[in-house]
Amino acid sequence: MHDAYIPTFFIRHDRPLRGVMIDNQPWFSAYDFARLLGLHHPQSLHRRLKPFESRHIRLRYTTGSEECVDVINEAGLYxxxxxxGHPECQQLEEWLTRQVIPTLRDRHADGDFHPRRVMLSWQSQRLVMLEWQGELWMPWEEVPRYRDA
Known part of the structure; x- marks a missing residue:
């Protein structure tokens, strides 16, 4: 068993979602995700899932501190x-599917020969780009546009 995992932080509406890779599968803080869903008792989300969809792990932060948390796997997340439910369910699902899960997987992928997603900060925004063959790529619809004033 792994001693402690170093989480990757994703931010949505000023709220964190901590994710880790365990055995090549993405797992997420149950508490963080419950807060994103607006649940009144976020500490109990993991109890409402099947045993194989949640587990208890330790997270280690760059400050050197550690914390025990309940995490849920990708199936439990969906x-x-x-x-x-959530009023923003469709946008939340799209964010998870198009940015969070692929980025988490790419950060833990082996080898530099395959394309991988990277997050860049630009003008107080986060841009998800694809790094491939030494170049950065992004979908045309996500390219920032210049607007005349």
Missing amino acids: KALIRF
Whole structure:
């Protein structure tokens, strides 16, 4: 068993979502995700899922501190999204599917020969780009546009 995992932080509406890779699978803080869903008792989300969809792990932060947290796997994440709903459900699902999960997987991928997603900060925004063959790429619809004043 792994001693402690170093989380990757994703931010949505000023709220963090901590994610880690365990055995090449993405796992997320159950508490963080419950807060994104607006649940009144975020500490109990993991209890409402099947045993194989959640687990208890230790996270180690760059400050050297550690914390024990409950995490849910990708299946549990989508089950909670459907079961508990949210006014922003579609956008939250798109953010998870298009940015969070691929970025988490890419950060833990082996080898530099495959394309991987990277996050860049630019003008107080986060841009998700694809790094491939030494070049940065992004979908045309996400390219920042210049607007005349």
